Amino acid sequence: MTGRASPGRRQGGSGMVEDGGDARRPHGGLVADVLSVLWAAEGPLTPQQINAALDRDLARTTVTTILTRLYEKGTVVRTREGRGFAYAAADDAAGLAADRMRRELEKGPQRDLVLKRFVSSLSGDDEEALRRLLLESGES
Incomplete structure (x- = not known):
């Protein structure tokens, strides 16, 4: 992956990606939002459920990648659910x-x-x- 933004998108000075004037939160903000969804949940959630709760137009792989990295750090735990996983926060x-x-x-x-x-x-x-x-x- 190159350091260039895709056509129609540009990297702002704050590290936020902008698309047609619609600024998006930096990656750390998305991680915090994913954790907030997990903390508010009554049980483990699938990446699809988390994506729906975030109410954003995110690629399916974006939430899965964040959850995998959080799992590797020990921030979330996961359980097998069907062919995938459901995730829960390891701590509050x-x-x-x-x-x-x-x-x-x-x-x-x-x-x-x-x-x-x-x-x-x-x-x-x-x-x-x-x-x-x-x-x-x-x-x-």
């Missing part, structure tokens, strides 16, 4: 955010510095909530 939004924070913390060699900067950027309410949660976790 808070669990996913906490996992991302933990992975980022594990990347850096200066964990204390990262934590210090994180805590210093918190609002007073968030700092108080963090203190309370740390005290509660120490009591267990």
